[in-house]
Amino acid sequence: MSGPLLKVENLTKHYPLGTGFLNKTIPVVRAVEDVSFSVEAGETLCIVGESGCGKSTVARLLMRLVEPTAGRVLIDGTDIAGLKKNALRAWRRRMQMVFQDPYSSLNPRLTVEKIITEPVENFERLSRKQRKALAAELLRKVGMSPEMMNRLPSELSGGQRQRLGIARALALQPSLIIADEAVSALDVSVQAQILNLLLDLQQQMGIAFVFISHDLGVVEHIGHRVAVMYLGRIVELAPCEALFAKPVHPYTEALIAAAPIPDPTRVRLEAPVEGEVPSPINPPSGCAFHPRCPIAVERCRIDVPPLVPMADGRVVACHVRAPVTDLLEQSNVIAGDQLALVSESHSSISG
Amino acid sequence: MTLLSAPVETVPIGRQRLSDLPRLAKRHPLVFIGGGLLTLLIVLALAAPLYAGDPLNMDPFKRLQPPSPEMWFGSDNLGRDVFARTMFGTRISLMVGLISAAYAAVGGLLIGILAGYSRAFDSVAMRVMDGLMSIPTILLAIALISLTGPGIGILIVAIAIPELPGVARLVRSVVLGVRERPYVEAAVCGGARLPKVLWRHILPSTIPPLMVQGANVCASAILTEAALSFLGVGVPPEIPSWGNMIASSRLYLAIAPLTIFAPGICLAVTVLAVNLLGDGLRDLFDPRAKRRR
Amino acid sequence: MLMHTTIANDVLLDVQNLETHFYGDESITRALGGISFQVKRGETLGVVGESGCGKSVTALSILRLLPKLTAKTVGGEIRFHGRDLLKLSEREMRGIRGNRIAMIFQEPMTSLNPVYTVGHQIAEAVQIHTKATKSEAMAKAQELLRLVRISDPERRVNNYPHEMSGGMRQRAMIAMALACSPELLIADEPTTALDVTIQAQILRLVVELKERTGTAVMFITHDLGVVAETCQRVIVMYAGRIVEQASVVDLFARPSHPYTQGLMRSVPDRRRGRQRRLPEIPGIVPSLREPIVGCSFAPRCPFAIDICREKTPILRDVVPGHGAACWRAEEVMGA
Numbered sequence: 001m002s003g004p005l006l007k008v009e010n011l012t013k014h015y016p017l018g019t020g021f022l023n024k025t026i027p028v029v030r031a032v033e034d035v036s037f038s039v040e041a042g043e044t045l046c047i048v049g050e051s052g053c054g055k056s057t058v059a060r061l062l063m064r065l066v067e068p069t070a071g072r073v074l075i076d077g078t079d080i081a082g083l084k085k086n087a088l089r090a091w092r093r094r095m096q097m098v099f100q101d102p103y104s105s106l107n108p109r110l111t112v113e114k115i116i117t118e119p120v121e122n123f124e125r126l127s128r129k130q131r132k133a134l135a136a137e138l139l140r141k142v143g144m145s146p147e148m149m150n151r152l153p154s155e156l157s158g159g160q161r162q163r164l165g166i167a168r169a170l171a172l173q174p175s176l177i178i179a180d181e182a183v184s185a186l187d188v189s190v191q192a193q194i195l196n197l198l199l200d201l202q203q204q205m206g207i208a209f210v211f212i213s214h215d216l217g218v219v220e221h222i223g224h225r226v227a228v229m230y231l232g233r234i235v236e237l238a239p240c241e242a243l244f245a246k247p248v249h250p251y252t253e254a255l256i257a258a259a260p261i262p263d264p265t266r267v268r269l270e271a272p273v274e275g276e277v278p279s280p281i282n283p284p285s286g287c288a289f290h291p292r293c294p295i296a297v298e299r300c301r302i303d304v305p306p307l308v309p310m311a312d313g314r315v316v317a318c319h320v321r322a323p324v325t326d327l328l329e330q331s332n333v334i335a336g337d338q339l340a341l342v343s344e345s346h347s348s349i350s351g
Numbered sequence: 352m353t354l355l356s357a358p359v360e361t362v363p364i365g366r367q368r369l370s371d372l373p374r375l376a377k378r379h380p381l382v383f384i385g386g387g388l389l390t391l392l393i394v395l396a397l398a399a400p401l402y403a404g405d406p407l408n409m410d411p412f413k414r415l416q417p418p419s420p421e422m423w424f425g426s427d428n429l430g431r432d433v434f435a436r437t438m439f440g441t442r443i444s445l446m447v448g449l450i451s452a453a454y455a456a457v458g459g460l461l462i463g464i465l466a467g468y469s470r471a472f473d474s475v476a477m478r479v480m481d482g483l484m485s486i487p488t489i490l491l492a493i494a495l496i497s498l499t500g501p502g503i504g505i506l507i508v509a510i511a512i513p514e515l516p517g518v519a520r521l522v523r524s525v526v527l528g529v530r531e532r533p534y535v536e537a538a539v540c541g542g543a544r545l546p547k548v549l550w551r552h553i554l555p556s557t558i559p560p561l562m563v564q565g566a567n568v569c570a571s572a573i574l575t576e577a578a579l580s581f582l583g584v585g586v587p588p589e590i591p592s593w594g595n596m597i598a599s600s601r602l603y604l605a606i607a608p609l610t611i612f613a614p615g616i617c618l619a620v621t622v623l624a625v626n627l628l629g630d631g632l633r634d635l636f637d638p639r640a641k642r643r644r
Numbered sequence: 645m646l647m648h649t650t651i652a653n654d655v656l657l658d659v660q661n662l663e664t665h666f667y668g669d670e671s672i673t674r675a676l677g678g679i680s681f682q683v684k685r686g687e688t689l690g691v692v693g694e695s696g697c698g699k700s701v702t703a704l705s706i707l708r709l710l711p712k713l714t715a716k717t718v719g720g721e722i723r724f725h726g727r728d729l730l731k732l733s734e735r736e737m738r739g740i741r742g743n744r745i746a747m748i749f750q751e752p753m754t755s756l757n758p759v760y761t762v763g764h765q766i767a768e769a770v771q772i773h774t775k776a777t778k779s780e781a782m783a784k785a786q787e788l789l790r791l792v793r794i795s796d797p798e799r800r801v802n803n804y805p806h807e808m809s810g811g812m813r814q815r816a817m818i819a820m821a822l823a824c825s826p827e828l829l830i831a832d833e834p835t836t837a838l839d840v841t842i843q844a845q846i847l848r849l850v851v852e853l854k855e856r857t858g859t860a861v862m863f864i865t866h867d868l869g870v871v872a873e874t875c876q877r878v879i880v881m882y883a884g885r886i887v888e889q890a891s892v893v894d895l896f897a898r899p900s901h902p903y904t905q906g907l908m909r910s911v912p913d914r915r916r917g918r919q920r921r922l923p924e925i926p927g928i929v930p931s932l933r934e935p936i937v938g939c940s941f942a943p944r945c946p947f948a949i950d951i952c953r954e955k956t957p958i959l960r961d962v963v964p965g966h967g968a969a970c971w972r973a974e975e976v977m978g979a
Contacts, residue, residue, distance in 0.1 A: 050841065051810075063540050089544070090542075092542045093542060096541070097540045099536070100533075104533045105533035106534055106537075107552055118541055119541030119543075122541055122542040122544070123542060168537065171541070172541070187694035187695055188694065188866065189906060189907060190928075191910070192912075192922040192925070193926075195912070195922055196921050199920055199921060217913065258840040258841045258843065258844035259840050259869065260843070260844070260869030260870045260873045261869050261913075262869045262896065262908065263896060264872040264895075264896050265893060266872075272841060272844035273844075276809050276811050276812070276841075276842060277839070
């Protein structure tokens with residue numbers, strides 16, 4: 001097996017606040033802090049978290065719509081962060097994006113045909129006939145009638161528009177699609193249609209997804225592995241079923257517990273987690289979750305917990321639930337098994 | 352809830368058919384009144400040699416004559432046909448108005464788009480624009496014309512330059528708003544090169560506000576030309592222009608009022624037509640600005 | 645008269661055949677096609693449906709807050725304590741709005757005035773409807789902020805809306821709505837713009853406050869999970885009509901309208917196990933610009949038969965207290 005399709009290493013993005021003309025030290029928004037993960041071909045990696053956790057910035061960094069402050073993004077082993085414009089354009093073909101808002105992500109002045117064939121026309125000239133054929137094929141792929149080709153986006157429903165967004169992403173036959181809250185703006189019945197479409201496409205074409213969402217129900221349904229982000233950092237990354245069956249990080253726990261469940265007979269026992277997400281301009285010291293954490297200890301205020309591999313193939317950043325000392329002890333004993341477990345869980349996903 | 356919060360988008364134009372014209376006229380009467388008046392004025396101006404006499408011909412024996420079948424609006428202090436001069440004056444006014452508006456629009460569009468897209472250019476260009484804005488139009492025109500001597504070309508340039516900052520700022524603000532829109536980012540993700548992004552996805556959004564602003568510039572350019580000509584620093588005095596006519600006839604208001612009223616009313620009607628068209632276009636492009644029925 | 649007193653004892657708000665139209669340039673949108681429902685004293689009524697189903701229009705129609713130029717309530721009655729709100733003068737309506745019926749919106753930032761402090765705005769709401777002095781009203785504002793669990797209310801009363809987080813602004817909105825101890829609180833998607841952990845806090849707060857103050861709540865949402873956690877009774881809306889009405893337990897136990905069923909099934913739910921495909925509702929919501937013949941859900945409905953395409957079903961009780969507007973409700977309930 002070759003390396004992963006996408007590998008992200010220590011990705012960091014700080015946005016400076018203001019230009020710092022007179023004072024030398026400019027305050028920064030720490031949007032993304034030291035994020036690493038990988039995505040195998042044909043796999044769906046979900047990134048969940050609340051607003052301001054940096055998940056959308058990660059998407060934009062992957063697409064290089066913004067430049068990273070530090071870190072690397074490797075596609076098939078090539079670092080796209082170092083690429084010049086034209087080489088980058090070529091790499092963009094491998095990776096496409098589906099946007100959240102089906103209204104503002106389509107140019108209201110262009111016809112359906114022009115919208116979905118534009119990516120291809122950026123790379124090669126198409127005759128009128130070829131363009132029509134391509135548009136028809138793409139529309140069929142996303143479950144729309146080719147007759148829609150001459151419509152304007154304003155003549156379509158929200159679900160149809162999101163299908164167009166997907167068709168546009170498919171035009172270049174990418175191996176990876178980044179979906180940034182791609183179903184969040186849709187009604188539930190339409191959301192189900194779009195989720196099914198994404199699953200079908202993955203099955204037919206082997207496309208890998210980085211699926212960014214705040215909706216745990218959707219994530220659980222569509223994900224193979226899930227990364228939970230809090231204030232710019234990944235706090236837990238685990239195979240989907242394991243994560244929902246037994247969340248380890250207290251924030252993951254709180255997130256899962258907070259999601260409303262459509263069952264009136266269920267009695268909610270646990271109190272919702274207190275407090276709100278702190279500002280990324282001035283994040284708490286140590287573990288960013290400690291002010292809200294029910295199990296925080298003294299150490300959480302001081303040290304940032306590292307991501308520690310656990311026995312079931314997940315990584316967790318928590319001093320209490322995944323202490324580093326354990327790892328050291330374990331690694332002395334079962335270092336080999338640990339690695340085997342991690343790679344096993346990977347191959348079972350992609351296989 | 353969608354009924355109330357549905358995203359309002361500007362209606363893409365260019366898809367309306369000719370058969371929709373009566374409906375459009377009813378919904379956007381200003382565009383039709385303003386546009387109609389303006390078209391009429393342009394036709395009158397272009398066809399002036401066909402129906403009006405020679406505007407330059409002086410007849411010392413027929414000075415300050417009242418209206419007559421030969422000279423509908425009478426004659427001025429040098430015995431020239433006021434009607435012919437007024438009609439030929441329309442040419443000057445419209446030419447100055449339209450060409451300065453076009454210069455300002457094109458120049459402002461270029462500066463605005465570049466400023467909207469390049470931070471480095473933005474910081475320089477916008478300071479220059481600030482500087483330009485602080486120069487009074489009339490003073491700039493007087494300065495330029497005293498350097499080069501009077502002429503219509505230099506007049507147009509002098510009128511267009513002070514209008515640049517307004518247009519450039521408008522375009523820049525539109526570009527800044529549009530470039531962050533997801534469909535522009537989507538185009539970048541799809542591998543589009545910068546010129547294509549600008550041309551296909553950003554430029555079209557600047558056109559509607561640019562047309563509205565262009566109409567405003569045109570109206571004020573016509574007025575500025577008249578003012579400059581009145582002051583004697585605009586169109587050379589031998590060329591019939593409304594400003595010149597009013598200036599040279601102001602001493603004879605009591606004897607031959609039409610020598611002033613004819614160009615004055617024409618000036619007012621032209622500016623009104625252009626402004627109506629501008630307002631109408633604004634309503635057409637931005638349905639929210641119009642009070643809904 | 646006698647009848648009115650009995651109604652007043654139990655039913656707080658009685659809406660009958662409410663019809664609201666929106667007027668576009670060339671078309672009429674029948675946003676509400678004659679809906680009838682009741683809100684009882686102290687209960688929480690959920691109103692669920694997807695965008696465009698008319699749930700927000702219902703709230704705005706009740707409070708007569710529809711945009712004047714484009715919308716009009718063309719028929720029906722809205723009886724509040726037996727008085728028809730549609731027949732009140734604008735002045736009388738002002739006495740009811742915010743005082744006896746209060747409303748909270750989805751986006752608190754747009755409903756708070758950015759140039760006044762939060763305390764000032766709550767105090768103002770108190771002063772409009774009571775004869776409190778300025779300092780009394782400020783004290784009350786502080787007390788209300790404490791009631792909605794804003795920490796450090798002494799300091800927070802002097803905050804401007806932009807100095808607060810989204811969750812805190814929504815709490816402030818709730819405080820303002822509760823300023824005059826309304827009998828009915830209409831909450832229009834109050835947690836939709838919030839993060840899940842904050843949503844959980846706000847939902848808990850709404851439930852607690854309702855228990856403490858006895859205010860009836862009309863909870864408008866698209867999220868079935870939120871309904872299950874907060875409401876006692878639910879109405880489900882589709883294309884401007886009520887398609888199902890039941891107690892929350894009953895609705896989730898045996899949904900009797902195909903739309904409700906479809907809606908419930910299309911939400912990913914781990915208790916059903918991980919299926920790879922979600923059951924979807926095919927097709928799209930019909931346009932309300934053209935009159936609809938028959939049941940508006942028929943084109944998307946797996947149960948549809950000939951009668952569904954010809955005659956509009958009315959809302960009728962399938963079992964006592966559980967109504968559905970479907971010709972085949974009994975079969976649907978069993979399915």
